[in-house]
Amino acid sequence: MEQVSTYLPGILLAYSAFLLGIISPGPNILAVMGTSLSAGRREGVALASGVAFGSLTWATLTVLGLSAVLATYASALTAIKIAGGCYLLWLAYKSFKAAGTDGVIAADQMEGERISRSGYALRGYVIQMTNPKAALAWIAIVSLGMQQQAPLWVGAVIIAGTFALSLLIHVLYAILFSSPAAIRTYSKARRSIQTGLGCFFAFAGAKLIFSRT
Structure with missing residues (x-):
């Protein structure tokens, strides 16, 4: 116990x-929003599932990569x-x-011929995996939860938790934002x-930079 x-605060911060x-x-x-609006709620859910599995892939690669680096170069944790x-x-x-800027949320309409739900899932996975900022984002997230000499279960908990959150939130987006009214309400907030x-x-960010462990 x-x-x-010892590791729970960092894990919760990574989740947050x-x-x-x-x-x-x-x-x-x-x-996800655009697919739900233009193709339907089920197709939006399929694409959301693909995005979630993309998150799972990024989390796994990041945890394994950081664990390997830290096992060899413990001092690298500070730079990371x-x-x-x-x-x-x-x-x-x-x-x-x-x-501080004006504007509303504009959901991207997914153009092209109608495809199968597995096709939408694959599209969601590709969208997530080809996001150029994803690597930096995952390094930041995992770094919040991983401390020097952290056991393997810490990384596993971060991977499992972020995957569950990604699946839940993206599917909720697909369900809730299948109507233009929902997007307008979101834009107001x-x-x-x-x-x-x-x-x-x-x-x-400040916590990561100034933390000692």
Whole structure:
């Protein structure tokens, strides 16, 4: 139990960073919204599932990669945390900037011929895996939960938890945002959401940069 209590705060912080990160619409969220609007709710859920499995892949690769690096170069943890912290501070800046601008959320309509649900799932996976910012985002998230000499179960818990959150949240987006009215309601709360995200990312980024372990 003592070992669990040692790593639990970092794991929960990693979960929080991931959860709040997917609240702010990016290419994957907009694709889920657009698919639900244009192709239907079930197709949106299929694409959301593909995005979630993309998150699972990124989380697994990041945890295994960081574990291998830290096993060989323990001092690398400091550099990794500084890099992850700087990325979170950049996200804070982007969130505060977005909160100060006008505009509404515009869901991307998925063009082209109608495809099978497995095709939508594959499309969601590709969207998530080809996101150029995903690697930095996952390094930041995993760094919040991984400490020096952390046991393997910590990485496994981070992987399992973020996958469950990704699947749940993206499927909820597919279900809730299958109507234009839902997107308009979300847009009205955009500034408050972005401000809250900015505050959290600033806190998490500073914590990563100035943490000693």
